[in-house]
Amino acid sequence: TRDRFKETFNTVNGYLSELFPSIFNGGRASLELVGDNILDAGVAIMAQPPGKKNSTIHMLSGGEKALTALALVFSLFKLTPAPFCMLDEVDAPLDDTNVGRYCGLVKEMSKSLQFIYITHNKISMEMADHMMGVTMKEPGASRIVSVNINEAVEMAEE
Amino acid sequence: TRDRFKETFNTVNGYLSELFPSIFNGGRASLELVGDNILDAGVAIMAQPPGKKNSTIHMLSGGEKALTALALVFSLFKLTPAPFCMLDEVDAPLDDTNVGRYCGLVKEMSKSLQFIYITHNKISMEMADHMMGVTMKEPGASRIVSVNINEAVEMAEE
Amino acid sequence: MRLSRIKLAGFKSFVDPTTIELNTDLSCVVGPNGCGKSNVIDAVRWVMGESSAKQLRGESMTDVIFNGSTTRKPVGQASVELVFDNSDGTLGGEYAAFTEISIKRVVNRESQSTYYLNGVRCRRRDITHIFLGTGLGPRSYAIIEQGMISRLIDAKPDELRKYLEETA
Amino acid sequence: MRLSRIKLAGFKSFVDPTTIELNTDLSCVVGPNGCGKSNVIDAVRWVMGESSAKQLRGESMTDVIFNGSTTRKPVGQASVELVFDNSDGTLGGEYAAFTEISIKRVVNRESQSTYYLNGVRCRRRDITHIFLGTGLGPRSYAIIEQGMISRLIDAKPDELRKYLEETA
Numbered sequence: 001t002r003d004r005f006k007e008t009f010n011t012v013n014g015y016l017s018e019l020f021p022s023i024f025n026g027g028r029a030s031l032e033l034v035g036d037n038i039l040d041a042g043v044a045i046m047a048q049p050p051g052k053k054n055s056t057i058h059m060l061s062g063g064e065k066a067l068t069a070l071a072l073v074f075s076l077f078k079l080t081p082a083p084f085c086m087l088d089e090v091d092a093p094l095d096d097t098n099v100g101r102y103c104g105l106v107k108e109m110s111k112s113l114q115f116i117y118i119t120h121n122k123i124s125m126e127m128a129d130h131m132m133g134v135t136m137k138e139p140g141a142s143r144i145v146s147v148n149i150n151e152a153v154e155m156a157e158e
Numbered sequence: 159t160r161d162r163f164k165e166t167f168n169t170v171n172g173y174l175s176e177l178f179p180s181i182f183n184g185g186r187a188s189l190e191l192v193g194d195n196i197l198d199a200g201v202a203i204m205a206q207p208p209g210k211k212n213s214t215i216h217m218l219s220g221g222e223k224a225l226t227a228l229a230l231v232f233s234l235f236k237l238t239p240a241p242f243c244m245l246d247e248v249d250a251p252l253d254d255t256n257v258g259r260y261c262g263l264v265k266e267m268s269k270s271l272q273f274i275y276i277t278h279n280k281i282s283m284e285m286a287d288h289m290m291g292v293t294m295k296e297p298g299a300s301r302i303v304s305v306n307i308n309e310a311v312e313m314a315e316e
Numbered sequence: 317m318r319l320s321r322i323k324l325a326g327f328k329s330f331v332d333p334t335t336i337e338l339n340t341d342l343s344c345v346v347g348p349n350g351c352g353k354s355n356v357i358d359a360v361r362w363v364m365g366e367s368s369a370k371q372l373r374g375e376s377m378t379d380v381i382f383n384g385s386t387t388r389k390p391v392g393q394a395s396v397e398l399v400f401d402n403s404d405g406t407l408g409g410e411y412a413a414f415t416e417i418s419i420k421r422v423v424n425r426e427s428q429s430t431y432y433l434n435g436v437r438c439r440r441r442d443i444t445h446i447f448l449g450t451g452l453g454p455r456s457y458a459i460i461e462q463g464m465i466s467r468l469i470d471a472k473p474d475e476l477r478k479y480l481e482e483t484a
Numbered sequence: 485m486r487l488s489r490i491k492l493a494g495f496k497s498f499v500d501p502t503t504i505e506l507n508t509d510l511s512c513v514v515g516p517n518g519c520g521k522s523n524v525i526d527a528v529r530w531v532m533g534e535s536s537a538k539q540l541r542g543e544s545m546t547d548v549i550f551n552g553s554t555t556r557k558p559v560g561q562a563s564v565e566l567v568f569d570n571s572d573g574t575l576g577g578e579y580a581a582f583t584e585i586s587i588k589r590v591v592n593r594e595s596q597s598t599y600y601l602n603g604v605r606c607r608r609r610d611i612t613h614i615f616l617g618t619g620l621g622p623r624s625y626a627i628i629e630q631g632m633i634s635r636l637i638d639a640k641p642d643e644l645r646k647y648l649e650e651t652a
């Protein structure tokens with residue numbers, strides 16, 4: 001199991017150090033082993049957005065943390081490609097530029113992976129092939145309706 | 159201290175049961191005492207958005223929780239009016255309709271209270287009397303610039 | 317393998333039988349606050365075997381059963397079914413021959429859960445067994461719940477190691 | 485009493501001396517992810533006496549001092565000053581006579597904090613004392629950090645009771 005873990009660690013680390021700079025337009029990220037003995041060492045994430053020198057990942061901003069987490073999740077997908085991915089408002093802390101980058105990444109991954117994502121953000125809505133609205137026209141009871149982008153925007157304003 | 163706590167509890171409960179229906183356009187909310195002895199009883203929140211019967215507050219959605227929390231915070235302000243209030247992206251989980259309600263509440267409270275709030279949401283930006291932009295034109299070093307609404311929207315898209 | 321359909325009945329706010337068709341690879345779910353979007357994600361995690369009420373924002377396992385509204389009475393059971401298109405044979409072993417695989421879970425007010433695989437009653441571990449090696453499961457990296465995206469970043473080093481090992 | 489100005493120097497990403505004027509009752513702060521918005525809120529909580537590095541997203545109290553960027557070197561100290569307009573005399577007691585009240589905190593690389601009240605050195609408890617009864621403080625309900633709005637809702641009953649008692 002020792003070798004297996006080391007191999008997993010190296011593979012995910014490789015994917016992360018590729019994905020992070022492409023999402024952030026620069027900077028770097030990697031996984032680090034915490035502790036001396038590989039058999040029970042922990043794993044920590046190191047991430048530096050472009051231009052910054054922060055030491056720990058906890059100093060990152062809300063949006064930077066969300067994007068870094070996405071880079072890690074997609075690295076795990078590259079290791080073991082699950083058939084689908086469900087995302088629930090992961091774009092909420094992102095500014096418009098980063099929502100654009102997030103959409104670019106999801107579109108790229110959707111070539112080999114099925115996405116089902118929930119959002120209130122109009123930029124994210126636009127990348128969908130198909131949109132579903134959930135309504136509670138009858139209070140307390142959910143129903144599914146098919147919507148287009150204009151209806152979806154309206155629906156978020158119901 | 160027993161009477162003092164009872165009085166605080168009743169006052170905040172009164173404010174909450176007024177504020178909640180006005181933010182949610184209906185429904186009801188209240189504080190409940192948990193435990194038999196008033197001296198060490200805990201406090202729980204009960205909240206039912208209009209049309210719903212949910213028992214615990216944990217079943218509420220992300221947006222419903224955020225709005226309920228704001229109703230409670232503003233009830234605390236009515237009990238002890240602190241001179242200012244700082245809000246950091248509390249509108250992130252809200253849909254457009256609820257952002258509108260949130261803005262209405264903040265505008266109402268700003269008659270007697272100073273607000274400093276951070277947002278990426280264009281609807282929230284519009285209610286400001288004054289806008290400040292924070293930029294990192296030099297990577298890693300923050301600076302403050304004065305912006306108008308168009309510049310602010312652009313800045314979020316920097 | 318793709319997820320082609322989600323069927324809910326009596327699950328949380330989905331009191332009436334509801335079918336969600338998933339025909340494309342980029343499906344977006346929208347709607348006002350509190351309308352039931354995150355309940356769909358809870359449904360997928362529940363049918364795959366989630367056994368903690370707290371992870372489903374409830375206090376007991378019967379909290380997933382529709383418990384009424386101002387116009388509707390509570391119902392007696394909740395059921396969720398996932399239908400997968402397995403025509404590419406990703407799900408191997410004894411299931412490779414099936415082009416369509418459906419898993420279903422039903423719970424009643426006595427908190428008894430029953431699982432079905434292609435309409436035939438089975439055990440919870442048969443369901444978790446199917447997904448072995450696919451990366452899927454009730455707490456998989458493939459499902460990111462609301463507000464939890466930063467959870468991975470805030471995890472302690474030993475938790476992150478476990479996460480990595482489970483994925484491999 | 486109103487907060488009229490926040491002055492930062494060497495605090496987190498605010499390496500250069502920066503003054504934030506607050507002339508109205510509805511001031512909005514905008515900017516891209518990671519530009520330093522939440523650092524302003526951390527600055528206000530820090531100068532009011534916050535003593536936990538973790539609550540300021542750091543590991544040690546010197547993590548609030550600018551620690552460099554690709555173009556700048558780390559600096560030796562951080563300082564934040566809040567200037568209040570007290571012309572309505574809200575801050576009572578010995579300070580009622582002051583129309584302007586300023587509190588300031590400075591920390592150096594040896595993690596030594598120094599507090600100032602209207603330019604005169606004082607202790608941390610003098611600062612917390614001024615704010616007694618106003619509802620303000622490093623963890624007051626008046627300051628809602630990013631992602632923490634639902635914290636009140638998720639609090640346990642005894643925590644919520646404590647919160648209520650502190651407000652009164």
Ligand SMILES: Nc1ncnc2c1ncn2[C@@H]1O[C@H](COP(=O)(O)OP(=O)(O)OP(=O)(O)O)[C@@H](O)[C@H]1O
Nearest residue numbers: 219220221328349350351352353354355381382383
């Ligand atoms: N067992 C149940 N019976 C009836 N209604 C339920 C049940 N469990 C949860 N609900 C309702 O579902 C609603 C929450 O739905 P959900 O969390 O899916 O909303 P959402 O669409 O994700 O909203 P948001 O955009 O705010 O995140 C709550 O208002 C709650 O009352």
Ligand SMILES: Nc1ncnc2c1ncn2[C@@H]1O[C@H](COP(=O)(O)OP(=O)(O)OP(=O)(O)O)[C@@H](O)[C@H]1O
Nearest residue numbers: 061062063496517518519520521522523549550551
């Ligand atoms: N001591 C320090 N020295 C230099 N930079 C620091 C220091 N502490 C924090 N930072 C930097 O400040 C940035 C975070 O700023 P902040 O959290 O205020 O962003 P924000 O504007 O709130 O962004 P978001 O919109 O994503 O929430 C991080 O990128 C971090 O590197």
Ligand SMILES: [Mg+2]
Nearest residue numbers: 219220354462
């Ligand atoms: Mg939700």
Ligand SMILES: [Mg+2]
Nearest residue numbers: 061062522630
């Ligand atoms: Mg922030």
